[in-house]
Amino acid sequence: MAKVKESLAKRAKKPTVEVRSNEVRSNETSSNEARSNEEKLSRKAARGSGRDGAIETAQGKLGVMIPGMGAVATTFVAGVDVVRKGLAHPIGSLTQMGTIRLGKRTEGRSPKIKEFVSLAGLDDLVFTGWDIFEDNMYEAARNAGVLERDLLDKVKQRLGTIQPMKAVFDHNYVKRIDGPNIKKGKNKLDLAEQLRQDIRDFKKSSGADRLITIWCASTETFIDPSAAHQSVKAIEKAMKENDETIAPSMIYAYASLMEGVPFANGAPNLTVDIPAMRELAHEREIPICGKDFKTGQTLMKTVLAPAFKARLLGLSGWYSTNILGNRDGEVLDDPGSFKTKEESKLGALEHILQPALYPELYGNIFHKVRINYYPPRGDNKEGWDNIDIFGWLGYPMQIKVDFLCRDSILAAPIVLDLVLFLDLAQRAPELRRLGIQEWLSFYFKSPMTAPGLYPEHDLFIQLMKLKNTLRHLKGEELITHLGLEYYD
């Protein structure tokens, strides 16, 4: 054993980082921008350069601003308070419960992530939000019906004080709901100015040192990127002219970035996934990420599909259907909003299975996704998957998955992690100047990447990418799982 340790210690001095790992690979069509970012990171990784000195530590309060105070937002905020009071564990949260292995397997170093990097503590979080309804967070949580009344009453004092600010809303983008708590303005740029004022006011009144915005509002109707989305100049002109292709979520994102506040998008809307927002984020060095929290069915899909590919099992069909009865389900009952969700859910399989590389296995897949609004279930969604696979000599087999999940219970810890990691990214010069935070792909159904780079959907590659990013930031050796040195 002593010999192994000695040999490992010697090797630790040599660069053992594999630069062209799966973590940062580009496809043939990668743009120059994507390639040069990748090369920069790889070169630094090869040097094993630690950036810890450059990361500011998390001091003071972190203000969390949430457009959409519905089921997900209230389950998150109530949950943080429940955990703060010591009434439950933050289950599902990597930042709170996850560990990170450092160095060789023989070193026995696996600190908690929150002890390894400087993250805001739960006691430092302060919250606000916008909604089209006037209910405060306690009332909204009661209406959402996710957490039991007994538990909610234990955190009523804090939740009851969070009153929604007036929302920027356009019924054409979310057809199934309407509410009274809506801003009026002479044009969309004026509405953005009002949101910017809200942000400044909250920062002052809450005493927050830093802010994060995370979109937890309804899924907007499907739109393709338009000319108005191509640059900051174009989007500002379009907002002034009330261009109909500027969605409310884009107005929040614009306001947030203009105020220097990182933005995460939990819904499948385009929002920050357009050139104008990428430009703003890049120029101002503000982290952005999205889209669409990866919670139930897609989480399972991005676990199972990599297993089929790893074993070279073929796939002929994947039929996914869901029933859910919360307000999100009602909104998704509208064909325009459903299409936005459908696009986001469909992408994962193709990217994981790479049919162009494996035409015999994945060249002819029938992939269908349905979501059915079924009020009796409330937030307790049921997702069924029927998967038709084939093995040796083409013999068919089937897998059935029936996931009786709780949508917002799965989403809340994702919101917490994204808030804390985006804040870390904002304090880390090396990350914030990238704009897009691809290392947070782990949390999204449809992860944002640099233009020309295909997204990584495999949950375990995403986790490795996330943890290696943290190791890299702290100057720790990246973990490649090569492990030959243990047998010297």
Ligand SMILES: NC(=O)c1ccc[n+]([C@@H]2O[C@H](COP(=O)([O-])OP(=O)(O)OC[C@H]3O[C@@H](n4cnc5c(N)ncnc54)[C@H](O)[C@@H]3O)[C@@H](O)[C@H]2O)c1
């Ligand atoms: N729960 C999950 O597992 C999950 C997973 C992935 C994505 N999402 C997405 O997260 C979002 C929130 O889900 P939810 O279950 O909390 O939905 P919800 O319907 O309970 O809450 C959404 C809230 O947003 C408000 N809203 C709508 N448009 C708004 C606007 N322009 N400005 C401010 N508020 C606005 C609504 O009034 C509502 O209160 C949805 O877009 C959903 O698709 C949820």
